[in-house]
Amino acid sequence: GSVNHAFGPGPRTRLLQLVLLQAAWEVGSGQLHYSVPEESKHGTFVGRIAQDLGLEVGELVSRRFRMVSSSTGGGGGGGSRRDYFEVNVQNGILFVNSRIDREELCAKSPVCAVHLEVLVEKPLRGFHVEVEIKDINDNAPVFSLNKQNLFILESRTQGSRFPLEGASDADIGTNSMVTYKLSRNDYFSVAEKPNDEHSKSLDMVLKKPLDREESPVHRLLLTATDGGKPELTGTVQLVITVLDANDNAPVFNQSVYKIRLLENAANGTLVIKLNATDLDEGINKEISYSFSSLVPPSIKDMYNIDLNTGEIRVKGNLDFEDRNLYEIQVKATDKSTFPMAGHCQVLVEILDVNDNPPEVSVTSLSVPVLEDAPPGTVVALISVSDKDSGDNGKVTCSISPRLPFKLLSTFKNYYSLVLEEAVDRERVSQYQLLITARDEGLPPLSATSSILVPIADVNDNAPAFPQPVYTVFVKENNPPGAPIFTVSAWDPDLQENAFVSYSVVERSVAEKPLSSYISVQSESGKLYALQPFDYEELKLLEFQVTAKDAGLPPLCGNVTVQVFILDENDNVPIVSPHHSSSSSSSSIRSWAAAETSPLQLVPVSASTGHVVAKLRAVDADSGYNAWLRYELQEPRSPAVPFRVGRYSGEIRTTRPLDEADGRMQSLVIVVKDHGEPALSATATVSVSLVESAQAGQSDPQETGVSEGPMVDMNVSLIIAICSVSSLFLLVIILYIAMRCQPDTALMYSAGNHTLVCASEVGSWSYSQRNSRNLGVGETAAAKNDLMVFTPNIPPAPSTEGSGKREQPLSAPPPEGSSTAATQPPRMPSPAWPPGKLGGPGAGHPRMTAGVNPSPGVGRA
CATH class of the missing domain: 2.60.40.60 (Cadherins)
Known part of the structure; x- marks a missing residue:
């Protein structure tokens, strides 16, 4: 479709133009056609281009309305390209900008037109306008x-x-x-x-x-x-x-010769051999051939003729694109004194050869392309051309395969490069496109043009941590303000979209805000402990760190940090008596306050191994730091008839007593833990030798009269041991079931009471609040403690840990027997404290040994 304007549109002409424009857009060609006479003055009205293209005049400036390129059409001489036309962006009128000479622009071409390419942005669109130059x-x-x-x-x-x-x-x-x-x-x-x-x-x-x-x-x-x-x-x-005179002129056998010759014919190629005859005789019959004086120099530069033979041969470089037809006037002249001449015309038609490759031009490029740009986004406008004619001048355009772009033909020899599918800058940051234009000649010629299309970043990736949970081990009594760990998140975006800042998700810990314990440096992710940790108060500090980028809108990622507090030996053992029946409760309380035992009555007739008293010490620490041992203070005299169990705290006689031992003895007991360095406490036990009758009154259990209660106590002990075994097995089953479930955050809270049986040979146990000692009297060979406590974490399913808990279920022989002498004292599990030894619990709290990490009781 086209819209034609002459020297000025009248009402009727304007109506016809609008009808033609509407028809043109319905057909879909998208091209406007105007006409203007040559030699028009500057400012001559051509057409209302904005209105004809369906654009609002007020939007021309904001949408950057412009003509990006122009080319002449018509196949003529093709004058120099100038800005012949201009658009007034205030009113959308196309007008003549400079003088147009049709003969200079298109030579003898029957159709002369100037092709304009009009672009607007937001969104990017291209229009093609053809202005025909009318001859005057x-x-x-x-x-x-x-x-x-x-x-x-x-x-x-x-x-x-x-x-x-x-x-x-x-x-x-x-x-x-x-x-x-x-x-x-x-x-x-x-x-x-x-x-x-x-x-x-x-x-x-x-x-x-x-x-x-x-x-x-x-x-x-x-x-x-x-x-x-x-x-x-x-x-x-x-x-x-x-x-x-000379009455006969030479005559050619035909007046016009038509020759077809391929362009790019080599120099010396024979075009035609002319032949003329003369009916005269002698010198008047001899003929010489030459170009007529009417032949212009441009033809003489391309051809020459042999004077004697009449052969016309190629002399210059023939180019179809420069000229496709030569009219050569040839005369044959006889050699008489008064020569006569015959004339003919040689028409040489130049045939096109596919000797010009296509030309590719990127007229507009809109880069970079946002990685979230939708398919169909116009990236570039491309024009192709070929100087050849016919099939040699037909050009098709393509791009390199397997790329998320495609070419759409918008008009003859015009293409739009559009986005075909979504792109991801993190996968490919830029694309090198190779535009290939190929003509339909034989053989075909092609040309390429490379376009670099960078992809602009969009904040579409949240910061990510390399692991979902970080486990950190920090010793208690750490210096305040010291760094304890560094978290690091990675964001594959660019610039501010990849600038990550860190913060701690606020929560309450032990009725205090988390910010009073932990802070994080926003830029480096370095975690700082703001105050010293106390293992006896807080064993696990679990919180979340958020990594947020600086994009718009910002994206976040979280990671869980578990800070396990490791115990240090910072608590001294505290000694309390395990009294005999001869001591009153009031005396026990006073002894505990003064660290001096009430008077312990021992019959003179007591045999070897008689239990004089039993000490109980507690240590608020954990692990080796709470594993206690009892010793008599050195130097110890060999004459002292008493000894203390290294791990049981029981004071027993080492031999039969006699009057020579004296009536009163003071024993100083030292209680030490296994920490580094070890901490200790002392207790003084006063022992008085009495007659057996007085000891029997004070301790009827030693007389052996009441045997029934002792038997009942043994039965109760057996029942308790069986209960402990069953409950222990149930805990193991529940723990395995919990391990099969998805990992959850480890919480410290009061759990179900668990029964643990301990022996005097050194089974070390911990009890936080509910501990009870069941004694069966002096005559019982094995003094076992049945202790009830509330564990804070489930036991580990390790084979080694399970075996060590099962061992105390069988009552060991009493101290002093051969079995007790050969059996080594039970040591703490190597997996406690977590991380101190390279055991299975070093990496995760659920893999620590199954002991209570709370402040415990070092049982004797």
């Missing part, structure tokens, strides 16, 4: 010479024809249709004879025989008039000299 009669017919000399033998007969050089008119159409008129005379007239569809020849015709004696020279004026309005004319003077 501004060129008069012109002869190449001001005077032409002709020599005509007087013997030429009536009707003889003599070729003349015609005039050329740079205009086209009617304006270039030239008619000729010869000044009034009696002998000559002019006549035009068409040779073919391309040209016609101008001849001067002899109307009656010449008489050299009567008139040897004739001077005539030939006038050429074009068909324009107003008419323009050109003239040339004809000087005709009448020759005598």
Whole structure:
């Protein structure tokens, strides 16, 4: 479709233009067509381009309305490209910007047009506008010479024809249709004879025989008039000299020769061999060939002719794109004194060869492309061209395969590069596109153009930590403000979208805000402990750290940090008595306060191994730091008939007593833990030797009279041991079931009471609140403690840990027996404290040994 404007649109013309424009857009060509006469002055109205393209005039500036390129059409000479047209962005009118000479722009091409490419942005769109340059009669017919000399033998007969050089008119159409008129005379007239569809020849015709004696020279004026309005004319003077004798002129076998020749023909290629004959005899019959004086120098530069043979050969470089038809005037002249000449015309048509590769031009490029740009986004506008003709000039365009882009043909030889599928900058940050243009010639020629399309970053990736949970081990009593760990998150985006800052998710810990315990440096992710930790108060500090980028909107990622507090030996053992029946409760309390035992009564008749008293010490620490041992303070005299169990705390006799031992003895007991360095406490036990009757009154259990309660106590102990075993097995099953479930945060809270059986040979146990000692009397060989406590974490399923808890379920032999002497004291599990030894619990709290990490009781 097209919209034509002449010198100015009237109402009726304007209505017709709108109808044609609507029809053009419905057809979908998307091209506007205007026309303007050549030589129009600056400012001449061409068309309302904004209105015809359907654009709002007020948006032309904001949408960056512009003409990015222009090209001439018509296949003519192709003048220099200039800004012939301009658009007033205030009113959307296309007007003439500079003088347009159609002959300079398109030469003799029947159609002359200027192609404009109009672009607007937001969104990016391209339009194609064609402005046809109308010819006006501004060129008069012109002869190449001001005077032409002709020599005509007087013997030429009536009707003889003599070729003349015609005039050329740079205009086209009617304006270039030239008619000729010869000044009034009696002998000559002019006549035009068409040779073919391309040209016609101008001849001067002899109307009656010449008489050299009567008139040897004739001077005539030939006038050429074009068909324009107003008419323009050109003239040339004809000087005709009448020759005598030599009655026959050479004659060619045909007046016009048509030759087809491929462009790029090599120098020396034979075009045609001419042959002319002369009926005269002798020297008047000898012929020489030459180009007519009417042949312009441009043809002589491309061809030469052999004077004797009449062979015309290629001399220069033939190029179809420069010129596709040559009209060569050839004359054959005899060698008489008064030579006569015959004439012919050779028409050389140049055939196109596919010798020009396509040209690719990126007229507009909109980069970088956002990685979240939707498919269909226009990235670039591309134009292709080929100087060849026919199939040699038909061009198809393609891009390198397997890329998320495609080419859409928007108009003849115009393409849009659009996004075909979504792109991801983190996967590919830029694309190198290779645009290939290929013509349809044989063989085909191609050209390529490379386009770099960078992908712009969008904040579409949240910061990510390399693992979901960090486990950190920190010793208690740590210095405040010291760094304890560093978290690091990675964001694959760029610039501010990848700038990560860290913060701690606030929560309450032991009725205190988390910010009073922990802080994080926002830029480095380094975690700081703001105050010293106390293992006896807090064993696990679990919180979340958030990593947030600086994008808009920002994205976040979280990680859980578990800080396990490791115990240090910072609590001294505290000693309390495990009294005999002879001690009153009031005396026990006073002894505990003063660390001095109440008077312990021992019968003089007591046998070896008699239990005098039993000490109990507790340590608020954990692990080795709470594993206690009992010793008599050195130096110890060999005469002292008492000893203390290293791990049981029981004071027993080492031999039978006698009067020589004295009535009163003071024993100083030292209680030490296994920490580094070890901490200790002392207790003084006073022992008094009494008669057996007094000891029996004070301790009826030692007389052996009441045997029934002792048997009942043993039965109760067996029942308790079985219960502990069953409950222990149940805990193991529940723990395995919990391990099969998804990992959850480890919480410290009061759990179900668990029974643990301990022996005097050193089974170390811990009890936080609920501990109870069941004694079965002095006569019982094995003094076992049945302790009830609330574990804080589930036991580990390790084979080694389970075995160590099962061992105390069988009552060991009493201290002093051979079995007790050979059996080593039970040591703490190597997996406690977590991380101190390389055991299975070093990496995760659920894999620590199954002991209570709370402050415990070092049982004797």
